[in-house]
Amino acid sequence: MVSKKKTQGRQKIEIKKIENKNSSQVTFSKRRTGLFKKACELSVLCDVEVATIVFSNNNKAFCFGHPSIENVLHRYLHNSSSSSLLSFSSSSISRVSDASVLEEFNREYMEAVKELEEKKKALNMEDFQHSSQPWWEYINVDFGMELEELVHMKIALEELRKKVLAKVKDRQDHELMIMANNNTNSDGFMATAQLPLNSTM
Structure with missing residues (x-):
């Protein structure tokens, strides 16, 4: 009888501050990218406006927003009654935002939207082919x-x-x-x- 090798299985990563500076920078870059991707997926799947801002230890801001970081913040500030938030203008966001990161994730967002629309059309066509309803009933x-x-x-x-x-x-x-x-x-x-x-x- 062959005995199976016992493994510890999936280990839970302890959440604590990373003391090593290089490891901290690498983790920040990876986790920030993952966070922006999750925000992009949320905006596509739920058709919502999203703004995500992350500040590094060097006080550098990385931003992602749909349809744009400025539009989402304007909407948030307009609906907020806090006077402290009103001093946080979109011009300051424009100065600290990383344009290359924002452009990259907005590009990924548009590609995701296009892919989602193609899948919707394919599903609608499949429903149409298996339905007795006329095709014009599917046009909303x-x-x-x-x-x-x-x-x-x-x-x-x-x-x-x-x-x-x-x-x-x-x-x-x-x-x-x-x-x-x-x-x-x-x-x-x-x-x-x-x-x-x-x-x-």
């Missing part, structure tokens, strides 16, 4: 559509209507032609059947 014009998108949809639907009407007319003309040919053949057969036969007697 009351949510998430800008005026420009509605105008483009209106133009597209008008063009679709023209094509459908033209197709219906072609089908109707084709059916009428077939019916006319059938009637002609039927009348010709009946006329031939009524002709007197020549007697050879």
Whole structure:
């Protein structure tokens, strides 16, 4: 009988201050990136506005925000009644924010949004293929559509209507032609059947 090697399993990391300066900087960089990614995921999954600000030991600020750090802070300060918060202006955030980090995570956010929209379209198409409802029931014009998108949809639907009407007319003309040919053949057969036969007697 082979005995299994016993392991300690997953160990819980003790949360305490990292005394080594180099290790602290590495951990700060990794954890900060992970924090920003989580904030990005939250904004995509829940369709919410997010602002995250982290200050290093050197008093350097790293920021991530959607749609932008300034927009979220303006909204927060506008809804806050604290006078101390009002002195924390967006201009100070602009000075301390790391533009390269913000740009990178905003780029990742836009890619995540695009991927999410593609997955939504794929799911909607799958639902449509397995549903007896007409396709236009899946178009929700009351949510998430800008005026420009509605105008483009209106133009597209008008063009679709023209094509459908033209197709219906072609089908109707084709059916009428077939019916006319059938009637002609039927009348010709009946006329031939009524002709007197020549007697050879």
